[in-house]
Amino acid sequence: MELIIYLAGEIHSNWRQTIKEQANSLPFHLNFVGPMENHERSDNIGEEILGNQPNTIFKDDAASAMNNLRTQVLMQKSDVVIALFGEKYKQWNTAMDASTAITLNKPLILVRPEKLHHALKELSRKANVTVETTEQALQVISYIFEEE
Amino acid sequence: MELIIYLAGEIHSNWRQTIKEQANSLPFHLNFVGPMENHERSDNIGEEILGNQPNTIFKDDAASAMNNLRTQVLMQKSDVVIALFGEKYKQWNTAMDASTAITLNKPLILVRPEKLHHALKELSRKANVTVETTEQALQVISYIFEEE
């Protein structure tokens, strides 16, 4: 039994690379998917495909259409969603993707520093599990496979 | 035909009072529902009902359970969701509620100042309509009822 894990969260740090490396030492294989991590390309993908847009609002609108399609395809194929909040940025996409996962009945693991607990308390209460580090998130995934 | 409108968004300003007053001049009746607007009570409702909790994390957890139940009951009864983002605060609950509305196939009107467009571009693209003011949001609702 293989699991597909969607990694929702900011694309400014390299936390996805970190969790993939941490997962290498597990005795089973995980397939990680997620958004485009090249931030500049994520912002420009609309104009890259559709050409110049009239202003930045419409440039954003075009890019987000591509990003949403990518997320919809990959999240529908995933078995578990891990959503990570860092201390910087608004990260509304992370909240949006986490909430979509819950409503679609996809199990959700929330990763956030303890100091963000108050701002994330309603989302945390809806998540299956809330942890503080990606190592802990992988421990939760491991527990699905362990027999004793 | 009466509509129930859920007002998602920050509870620091009095924007809900404003939109209710603006709606008074419409030729039809709207029923507005939403979260507890008394911020302090919203934070304390867990301990108010369950008694003191071991620390602030668990106080938050208890409060958010009550807040989530309230939102679930009221959003399930609503016909349209209006989600307003202001320039301050993280507002992850607003993003969470807006995303829940979309996934539940509840029509969503997003209200945000233009300067927030970039941070909200993916959510905006999923919303039915994005506007900048509550007057505009009410114009959209009015349009449902108008015949010419």
Added chain:
Amino acid sequence: MELIIYLAGEIHSNWRQTIKEQANSLPFHLNFVGPMENHERSDNIGEEILGNQPNTIFKDDAASAMNNLRTQVLMQKSDVVIALFGEKYKQWNTAMDASTAITLNKPLILVRPEKLHHALKELSRKANVTVETTEQALQVISYIFEEE
């Protein structure tokens, strides 16, 4: 038991007015809802609420957001959908609304002149009933209420 009937179809002719008058002679009350019938306003509603858009593509995009929200709210409240195709115009919205109704398990009555049968054969096969006139559509609705 009252029924709400959504009238999907072109907004160039006054067929909705006709069917409402025909329904006046029925021994029960029907509530008719549908899209904005003022064609010019339907095209301009985006700019009416959001202000001038950069070009006609974006003007159309803004208008259609408003029109789609209206349709979503009203179709979700309806018990039966009547979709009328005339001989002119592309009428892709009518096909789109009819298909949405079928997928949402809303009973669909298709009204079209016999000469359009070939072009509409797949949609006709999915509809509950296909007729040629609005009088016939009302006869189908009447049959729901009749006891002998």
Added chain:
Amino acid sequence: MELIIYLAGEIHSNWRQTIKEQANSLPFHLNFVGPMENHERSDNIGEEILGNQPNTIFKDDAASAMNNLRTQVLMQKSDVVIALFGEKYKQWNTAMDASTAITLNKPLILVRPEKLHHALKELSRKANVTVETTEQALQVISYIFEEE
């Protein structure tokens, strides 16, 4: 991870052959499915299986039953739907299939020449992405797989 792509749209031109050839140069494999492209056979399939029908209306009805079953099976197995509108023909089936895809939560890429934007504005607004060429549609699919 392999994706299945349903190609909705007219069967008069050879655009499906074109997009399949364009996809050959991609660094991943796509499985394309779609309707019967032999137009005459698509029209005759009812009588081919059920024998002569009383008139052309019933011949059409029989054929569309077969075509609808094929589309239902193949669309349910697909991960993304691409719907192409050309400048000729009514193409109500394309609108119907595109709308079914949206309601079933299948990601939809709409391909249409810019001049059709007005007639397709409501459908375009519901689609995940609207582009003008099949190359652009494939760029959107590619973006799902790209990592930087």
Added chain:
Amino acid sequence: MELIIYLAGEIHSNWRQTIKEQANSLPFHLNFVGPMENHERSDNIGEEILGNQPNTIFKDDAASAMNNLRTQVLMQKSDVVIALFGEKYKQWNTAMDASTAITLNKPLILVRPEKLHHALKELSRKANVTVETTEQALQVISYIFEEE
């Protein structure tokens, strides 16, 4: 709290009239709905609305479109379905309506003479309750309202 009861089953005997009279003595009101009970009209309704059809197969096809639309509208509005099988006739519609009710999560009461148990054993096992008389079916409905 009022309940709507859909009465599925044969239209050759007057069992619906009987159960309505039996229900008159209950201390609460039930709203009964069901198919067209005038058998001849049920068979002719297609031609009554659409005009003469080429042969009896197509006459039947037209009639069943009307009958199915009526059932779909009324069953979606009902809270409980009572399906009665008598000793005569094939009654495939009764089996079809009962099975639709189960799949739609509508509570189902099956009424059949004991001697039909073997032929109906799989359906009986899926029904909420199986009884032998309409009086018993009404007792089951009454039990929903009783407090002691």
Added chain:
Amino acid sequence: MELIIYLAGEIHSNWRQTIKEQANSLPFHLNFVGPMENHERSDNIGEEILGNQPNTIFKDDAASAMNNLRTQVLMQKSDVVIALFGEKYKQWNTAMDASTAITLNKPLILVRPEKLHHALKELSRKANVTVETTEQALQVISYIFEEE
């Protein structure tokens, strides 16, 4: 806006009577529904309607069919489910009804003495809110209606 509250739980004590009296002092009206509270009748309802059964297994099977139908009808009409566990009895029906409520997306308030927490920990974690008394459960319901 009125709410319907389903009261799941043991039928040996009179806790439902207590909560109804407590609710009388609230400034809004709640509609309480639930299972048959007359325990003996609940056990005998199968034979009361269907006559003597071959043994107690089949007597139980007949009774539970009636009880399940009642619960299905009433829970589908409810907005919130309150499930109470006492210290005695196995109360598997309470666990079953609570779990059904969660899966159907009905908000669930769990009432249990603190000493039962360990045995109910997984269910408690899935419930919206867990409290220890019926007064607290009513406080949670009240919070839905309160504005400050």
Added chain:
Amino acid sequence: MELIIYLAGEIHSNWRQTIKEQANSLPFHLNFVGPMENHERSDNIGEEILGNQPNTIFKDDAASAMNNLRTQVLMQKSDVVIALFGEKYKQWNTAMDASTAITLNKPLILVRPEKLHHALKELSRKANVTVETTEQALQVISYIFEEE
């Protein structure tokens, strides 16, 4: 792409063997599943597993529980359902399985002799396709795979 085909219908004749042989000559592989075809074993399976039951009613009830579980598992795994009605027997299970397939959005091919059309007219109208022979049913399946 492989398809799984559920064969619903009577278990008195060997029509499943026939259709499997006919399918051998197709240029693609079909996986056929269906109910237990050994009629005596199908009737006795309840007592085979659970031991003697008090009477034939309860023997039937036990057997149908096993038969329903088998059908539920296999139908959920299937892509298309073929339901065959012969001229003998009540065949209520066939009607039940066909109706379940439609409600679950499984494409349905109905096979019946023309003389049964009247009794099956409502079910036929809901099916995707109605044919008279198993060869024709396989032609419909073939059409899904054919490209010209």
Added chain:
Amino acid sequence: MELIIYLAGEIHSNWRQTIKEQANSLPFHLNFVGPMENHERSDNIGEEILGNQPNTIFKDDAASAMNNLRTQVLMQKSDVVIALFGEKYKQWNTAMDASTAITLNKPLILVRPEKLHHALKELSRKANVTVETTEQALQVISYIFEEE
């Protein structure tokens, strides 16, 4: 065709080991999944991953979050659920998991000693099949694969 079987029930005895050994003699392969069977670890998993909790209530809450995520992932991947009740313990998790399976339309086989029938009568009536031993449960699974 391979099936995945979720084994719900107590983790105090080694019944899962027994059923796996019994399944070794079957002529087809079954994939068994289920909860963590190491009882102590199941109780401690919350603190193992999240660190010490303020008291036993919160320790339980943390552990159950992990256990629920594991169950949700594994049950969503399963084709059949077997739920076993023994004579000891409250086993509310078993009732909860069984009820979740039913509501998710997963076929359910209930295993319980006959003396528990009364307490489990409503759940038994909702299950697809109720048996007394794991051998019987495997016979039911076998019956899905048998052809004569």
